[in-house]
Amino acid sequence: xxxxxxxxxxxxxxxAVSAVSTAGNRLLVVLDDVAxxxxxxxxxxxxxxxxxDVSYETPRSxxxxxxxxxxxxxxxxxxxxxxxxxxxxxLTPSHLVNFVxxxxxxxxxxxxxxxxxxxxxxxxxELDISLPVERTGTVxxxxxxxxxxxxxxxxxxxxxxxxNIRPGLKPYFEIEGGVVAFPHAVGHVLGSGPLLSPVVRxxxxxxxxxxxxxxxxxxxxxxxxxxxxLSLLSVFQARNSARVTVLGSAELLQNKWxxxxxxxxxxxxxxTDNQEFAKRVSGWAFQEIGVLRVNSIEHKLQESDELNPGxxxxxxxxxxxxxxxxxxxxxxxxxxxxxxxxLQLEFSxxxxxxxxxxxxxxxxxxxxxxGISFTLPDQHGxxxxxxxxxxxxxxxxxxxxxxxxxxxxHDEWPRSFVISGAWPWISGIGATVSGFVGFCAIWMYSxxxxxxx
Amino acid sequence: MRFSVASAVLALAxxxxxxxxxxxxxxxxxxxxxSGNDAVEKFDGTARVRNTLTLGHxxxxxxxxxxxxGSKAKRPxxxxxxxxxxxxxxxxxxxxxxKESGKGSVEISQKDLPSQLLLSDSPLSASLIIASFGSSQxxxxxxxxxxxxxDPGATVEVPxxxxxYGKLAEIHHIFRADPKNPPVIISLVFSIAxxxxxxxxxxxxxxxxxxxxxxxxxxxxxxISHAVFFGSIIAMEGVFFLYYTQWNLFxxxxxxxxxxxxxxxxxxxxLGEVQRRRLAGxx
Numbered sequence: 001x002x003x004x005x006x007x008x009x010x011x012x013x014x015x016a017v018s019a020v021s022t023a024g025n026r027l028l029v030v031l032d033d034v035a036x037x038x039x040x041x042x043x044x045x046x047x048x049x050x051x052x053d054v055s056y057e058t059p060r061s062x063x064x065x066x067x068x069x070x071x072x073x074x075x076x077x078x079x080x081x082x083x084x085x086x087x088x089x090x091l092t093p094s095h096l097v098n099f100v101x102x103x104x105x106x107x108x109x110x111x112x113x114x115x116x117x118x119x120x121x122x123x124x125x126e127l128d129i130s131l132p133v134e135r136t137g138t139v140x141x142x143x144x145x146x147x148x149x150x151x152x153x154x155x156x157x158x159x160x161x162x163x164n165i166r167p168g169l170k171p172y173f174e175i176e177g178g179v180v181a182f183p184h185a186v187g188h189v190l191g192s193g194p195l196l197s198p199v200v201r202x203x204x205x206x207x208x209x210x211x212x213x214x215x216x217x218x219x220x221x222x223x224x225x226x227x228x229x230l231s232l233l234s235v236f237q238a239r240n241s242a243r244v245t246v247l248g249s250a251e252l253l254q255n256k257w258x259x260x261x262x263x264x265x266x267x268x269x270x271x272t273d274n275q276e277f278a279k280r281v282s283g284w285a286f287q288e289i290g291v292l293r294v295n296s297i298e299h300k301l302q303e304s305d306e307l308n309p310g311x312x313x314x315x316x317x318x319x320x321x322x323x324x325x326x327x328x329x330x331x332x333x334x335x336x337x338x339x340x341x342x343l344q345l346e347f348s349x350x351x352x353x354x355x356x357x358x359x360x361x362x363x364x365x366x367x368x369x370x371g372i373s374f375t376l377p378d379q380h381g382x383x384x385x386x387x388x389x390x391x392x393x394x395x396x397x398x399x400x401x402x403x404x405x406x407x408x409x410h411d412e413w414p415r416s417f418v419i420s421g422a423w424p425w426i427s428g429i430g431a432t433v434s435g436f437v438g439f440c441a442i443w444m445y446s447x448x449x450x451x452x453x
Numbered sequence: 454m455r456f457s458v459a460s461a462v463l464a465l466a467x468x469x470x471x472x473x474x475x476x477x478x479x480x481x482x483x484x485x486x487x488s489g490n491d492a493v494e495k496f497d498g499t500a501r502v503r504n505t506l507t508l509g510h511x512x513x514x515x516x517x518x519x520x521x522x523g524s525k526a527k528r529p530x531x532x533x534x535x536x537x538x539x540x541x542x543x544x545x546x547x548x549x550x551x552k553e554s555g556k557g558s559v560e561i562s563q564k565d566l567p568s569q570l571l572l573s574d575s576p577l578s579a580s581l582i583i584a585s586f587g588s589s590q591x592x593x594x595x596x597x598x599x600x601x602x603x604d605p606g607a608t609v610e611v612p613x614x615x616x617x618y619g620k621l622a623e624i625h626h627i628f629r630a631d632p633k634n635p636p637v638i639i640s641l642v643f644s645i646a647x648x649x650x651x652x653x654x655x656x657x658x659x660x661x662x663x664x665x666x667x668x669x670x671x672x673x674x675x676x677i678s679h680a681v682f683f684g685s686i687i688a689m690e691g692v693f694f695l696y697y698t699q700w701n702l703f704x705x706x707x708x709x710x711x712x713x714x715x716x717x718x719x720x721x722x723x724l725g726e727v728q729r730r731r732l733a734g735x736x
Contacts, residue, residue, distance in 0.1 A: 142531055142584030142591040154586055168619055192615035204544060205582055205593065207531060218530060220548040220559065226533060227544050265590070315628075342620045355624035377626040390618040421634040424643035431651045433690050438655060440686055442663045444679075444727055445671055448736055449662035 020051030022327050023105060023287040024075030027052045028066075030059060030091065031080040040080065043253040043278050050288070050329075052076075059087040059117075066090065066099050075104060076286045079120060081111040081250045086118045093122035105243045107285040109250035110186040112138030112155065112211070127236050128191030129246055132208055132224040139187040139230060139248065141206035146181060146262040148269070157182040157232070157249075158264050162200050162277070168341040170393050172284050173199050173233075178273035181262045185248035187230035195236055197392035202230035233281065241395035245285035253278050288329050290393045295323035295367050297401060299385055302373055311404040313412070314378045320345055320385055321361060321371035322399070334368035338391070343370050346386040353377040358387075380407045473523035474590035475583040482597050486512040494597065502597035505576050510563050510604035516596075517558040518549070518581065522589050526555030529585035534559050534596075536566065537580070538573045545570055546582075563601065568612055576600050667735070671726060678722030685716035 027047065031037060034056050037044055048054055055074070057064045059082055066073060077099065096119070100106060108124070110116050115135040124131060131137070140154045150156035159180045162173050182200070187208040190196045207226035209218050232248040251257055252274050263269035283289050300307050302317040312318060322343075324335040337343060337360075346352040354377065358370035376383075383405050389397040416422040480496040488509045494502040508514050520529050532549040545567050551557035563571060570577055576598040584591025603609060634640070671679050689712045696705040730736050 140531075140586075142586070143593075152587055166617075166619075194616040194618050204535070205531075205584070205591070207533070207546070209530075216530075217528070217551075218548060220550050223546070223548050226546040226548075227535065344620060344623075346624075347626075352624050353626045355621060357620075357623060375628075378628050392618060419634060420637045420640045423640045424647055427644040427647040431647055433693075434651050435654055437686060437690065438651075438658075441665060441668075441683070442658055444683070444723070445665045445668040446663050446736075447666035449664075 020330075021075070021287045022291045023103065025052050026074045027054045027076045027078060027286070028074040029054060029056050029078045029080065030064075030082065030087070031056065032058060032082040032084070034058065036080070039254045039256075042255045042258050042275065043282070046275075046279060047282060050283075052286070058082075059084050059091060064088070064090045066095055066104070067102075072099065072102050072104050077104065077106045078282075079106070079108045080253075081109065081114045082117055083114050084117060085115075087120070091119050093119055093126055096123040097126055100238055100242045100244060101240065103240055103242045105245075105286050107245045107247065107282060109247045109253060111250045112136070112184045112186050116186065124188070124246060127244060128193050128196060129234065129236070130189045130191075131186065132188075132210065133222075134210060134213075136210050136212060137186055137208045137224055138211050139182075139185045139202055139206050139208050139232065141203055143205045144203050144264055146183075147265050148261065148263055149183070155184055156262070157185055157202070157206065158262050159200055159203075159232070165198055165201060166392070168338055169197075169391065170290060170338045172289055172393055173277070173280055175273050175276060175280075178276070179262060179270040180274055180277045181252065181257050181260060181272045182232050182249040183251040183257060185232050185252075187225060187232060187248055188234065188246060189225050189229055190231055190234055195238060196234060197236075198231040198234045200231070200233040201228045202232055204228060206230060235284070235393070237392070237395070239396065241287075241291075243285055243287060245281060247281060283329065284393065287327070287395070289327070290395065291327040292335060292389075292395050292397055293325045293327070293332065294397060294399055295325055297322050297385070297387075297399060299401065299403070308401070309403070311406055312376055313406050313408065314376055314380055316376045316405075317373060318376055319371060319373040320358075321369050322358070322387055323367045323369045324397075325367045326394075332366040334363045334366065336368065341391065343387065343389055345372060346388065347374075347377070347383055348386055349379070349381045349383045352386075353379065353383070376405055380405050473588075475520065475522055475529055475585060475592050477518040477520050477581065477583055477592075477594075480518045480581075480596060481516070482506065483515045483517075484508065484512055484599075485515065488512070490602070496596045498592070498594055501595055506597060506599035507602050508561070508563060508599050509602045510607065512562065514561045514599065515558060516549070516561075516579075516581075517556070520551060520555045520557055520583050522585070528553055528555055528557075529583050529591075531582060531584045531591070532557050533582045534561075535580050535582055536561070536570060537578050538570050539575050539578060540573070541569065543567075543569050563603070566601065568609055571601055571603065571609055572611065573601065667730070671723075671730075674729075675722055675726040678719045679726065681719035682716060682723035685712050685719060688712045689716065 029037065029044065037056060044054060096106065108120055116131055121131050121135055138155050139157060141157050142154050144158050145154040146156040146158050159182060161176055161178050162180055164171060164174060187202055190198055204227045208224045208230055214222065234246045236244040257272060258275040260272050261269050262272055298307050299318060299320045300309065302319050325332040326335040342357040345356050345358055347354040354374060356372050356374055358372050361369045361371040383403055385401040385403065387397060387399045417426060476498050478497060482494050482496065482502060484490055484492045484506055486509055488511065490507045490509050490512055492506050494504065494506070496502045506514070516534055519526055520532055521527065528551045532551050533546040534549060535544050535546050537544045547559050547561055549557035549559045578595060578598045580593055580595040582591065582593050692705060692708045692712055
């Protein structure tokens with residue numbers, strides 16, 4: 001019995017260790033002093049336990065390079081706060097952008113106790129994320145702070161149960177009834193691009209100020225941002241599905257906040273859910289959740305068995321099926337749509353002729369099949385079956401299957417005798433034919449009138 | 454974020470008695486107008502302005518307060534006038550310039566308002582947030598509402614709606630209408646009218662003296678060629694009928710060839726016989 005159990009345990013452990021992101025497991029942590037990692041030991045230990053191969057470098061180290069012979073050396077980058085002003089020649093904003101372009105994921109964690117590095121500021125501005133001027137700013141909220149640790153300074157924000165800001169998104173970052181502490185957070189402001197999405201925003205009463213220069217008075221003209229314009233955690237997903245996550249509070253990841261007890265003024269005290277939240281943030285950032293895979297696409301004539309033919313006729317009845325899986329931490333699972341969201345198929349030539357909501361047809365162990373049957377438009381040409389599913393938090397799906405749609409062949413039209421409007425004309429032909437035959441007979445066999453024979 | 458404001462207000466209410474709290478006094482809102490919207494209203498922590506003010510395009514709205522920590526006039530770190538659009542919930546903060554003595558003021562004109570608020574049709578509500586570091590409780594107080602009266606001559610630049618990934622409206626192709634037939638009864642009437650010409654034609658021919666009386670004679674003179682020739686004329690119509698109903702061109706052409714050659718050969722003889730009758734004066 002014990003041997004079976006231990007074998008099972010070993011298998012589970014092996015599965016757990018091998019379970020890691022779809023994008024690879026090489027993680028580089030950039031931090032000021034390698035010794036600093038002890039502050040984050042639980043978080044980094046969680047990452048190692050999930051199967052990451054974690055390397056540590058300081059910005060000053062000589063051998064630090066993101067690429068080797070044109071290939072990425074790491075799959076993921078984690079920036080912890082660093083006191084150096086710039087991150088050196090190997091981590092310039094353009095290097096970081098190249099890293100994202102090469103499908104690398106980046107998680108940037110900041111803290112208001114240290115000014116952000118110019119490389120990070122430059123990199124984030126490439127993504128249309130602005131940080132406070134002078135790279136320094138802390139978010140305070142005099143209404144939702146932790147009374148235990150920041151009774152005077154109000155800079156440990158208590159966020160209750162992070163919930164999605166927009167409807168129709170996967171609840172990856174939602175912790176119902178949970179409390180997350182954001183100590184010494186740097187707020188950032190997002191541009192209006194579609195690739196950016198805020199995950200945690202500051203509350204309406206929060207604002208950002210520079211503790212060095214605006215400790216006494218906050219000049220009206222120098223306010224960086226206030227209220228919900230301030231984001232504490234934002235995500236960016238590039239067109240190639242590489243992910244950049246900006247976390248305003250690096251201390252959120254530290255051991256001491258993982259299970260700290262926090263309380264709002266006048267409220268109860270709660271144990272923070274920072275550990276769970278950190279797991280989800282890092283899991284999303286490094287593509288352990290929210291990664292979609294298209295297993296197969298099938299389209300066919302409804303009454304035919306031939307799969308994916310290259311040509312159809314106008315007004316054919318066609319069925320389309322797409323099989324999708326979603327990577328969830330350590331396995332592929334059937335992809336379920338977020339609430340209030342739909343998967344849509346476009347049948348398009350230049351512009352969509354049809355845009356139809358797909359229904360879930362069936363589910364297998366690791367895949368869900370979405371499909372629909374519809375009638376092709378009465379327009380011939382080169383068309384695409386196109387599924388363009390781009391949503392915040394999920395990797396992009398853009399699948400295009402090109403088919404020709406031909407006209408009716410000459411023998412596929414209805415015959416003239418079933419068209420009632422054609423009957424007089426058909427009768428005309430009949431009359432002509434019988435008249436001709438009758439004329440032939442009379443011409444050949446008629447006896448002259450009036451002649452006696 | 455109404456929720457958080459509400460919860461903040463709740464929290465405020467629950468501990469109002471515990472510590473000192475930030476309040477304000479001598480709240481005044483003044484609209485300096487060139488188009489007759491002038492108004493001066495007073496408000497405090499418990500009494501908000503009841504009238505809805507109007508901010509014209511050349512007007513200025515000035516809010517002055519004296520902030521207090523407990524009962525002592527003092528400068529807080531956060532003194533914001535937050536203008537909120539009620540439908541979208543969008544908020545714009547306007548920090549007050551507060552002196553050491555607690556006297557604070559802020560001036561808003563239309564150009565300070567973001568376009569989303571400027572374009573709002575419903576009244577904007579302004580509330581005052583006063584809070585600072587330490588244990589004193591902050592306060593969020595709704596103070597007044599105001600309407601924005603835009604310059605009818607000026608065009609406000611409406612910001613383009615940013616692209617957001619999400620579901621799109623369904624599109625169903627609108628098919629062209631099927632071709633329509635006239636009422637069947639009309640087609641039938643005309644068909645019968647057309648077919649009725651056949652008997653009419655024959656009656657006409659017979660009336661003019663047409664007949665088949667020489668059929669016997671012709672068959673007697675050249676029985677095979679007449680039968681085959683007339684048969685091939687009918688067979689040719691049969692081929693056309695089959696071509697119409699089921700054959701394709703490649704099935705029809707050989708049949709036409711066979712029937713045509715037959716008609717030619719037999720026709721030579723049959724029409725020769727007809728010619729002989731004509732020469733004999735029998736036609």
